[in-house]
Amino acid sequence: MNKIIIAILILTVVALIGLAIYTFGPMTKKTTIRVNPVSLKPAGSEKVTVDNQSVALVAYHNQDLPENFYTLEFPKDWQVTPGKPGGYALNFGKGTGTVDLTDVPDNSTLELFVLSQVEPRLKKTVSNYKRIDYRRLAVNGAEAYQLLYQSLHTKEQYQTVQTYIAGSDQAGIITFTTKQNEFSALSSIFSSVTHTFHWENK
Numbered sequence: 001m002n003k004i005i006i007a008i009l010i011l012t013v014v015a016l017i018g019l020a021i022y023t024f025g026p027m028t029k030k031t032t033i034r035v036n037p038v039s040l041k042p043a044g045s046e047k048v049t050v051d052n053q054s055v056a057l058v059a060y061h062n063q064d065l066p067e068n069f070y071t072l073e074f075p076k077d078w079q080v081t082p083g084k085p086g087g088y089a090l091n092f093g094k095g096t097g098t099v100d101l102t103d104v105p106d107n108s109t110l111e112l113f114v115l116s117q118v119e120p121r122l123k124k125t126v127s128n129y130k131r132i133d134y135r136r137l138a139v140n141g142a143e144a145y146q147l148l149y150q151s152l153h154t155k156e157q158y159q160t161v162q163t164y165i166a167g168s169d170q171a172g173i174i175t176f177t178t179k180q181n182e183f184s185a186l187s188s189i190f191s192s193v194t195h196t197f198h199w200e201n202k
Helices: 002-026 110-124 180-194
Strands: 042-050 053-063 070-075 077-083 087-089 093-100 130-139 142-153 156-165 171-181
Touching: 002 110, 042 180, 053 180, 070 087, 070 180, 110 130, 110 142, 130 156, 156 180, 171 180
Parallel strands: none
Antiparallel strands: 042 053, 053 070, 077 087, 087 093, 093 171, 130 142, 142 156, 156 171
């Protein structure tokens, strides 16, 4: 009987040591996700016509996060800088933009995520939030949802368009913000840029 108790105690101690190593040891170190230098290098360009004007678009291949590689094109005169890994920060003189990736919960759909989580959060965090439009669309074969809204910042009205693009792992989010009186003139180029987005792993 004593041998059995000793054996159980030894197994328990070994198990506890193993758990401690797993919990506090080197296996707990998470891989740091960094911006891949490849993601910041322009990779070819093309000219397109937007509202009867020729616009040079420069392609970027974002390869920061495995399973979430994508290509997106921006006007050559836009300032493109790294955002969070998997994204970009954009400055185009009359406004700003971002490209980001986000997890969508497994128990949700992209549309439900936008309507039940994203928009309620915007209503709480954005000054004078007002939805202007919401629509479903397709971006290079991927399911997408677009939210257009107004906000107030330093007593000026701004307009923002956010497009959520479904992916096999994460969803892409493309956001453009300008002063309200500038938005109409830029909406076509925003749409053109958004529709250059495509997942590279599909």
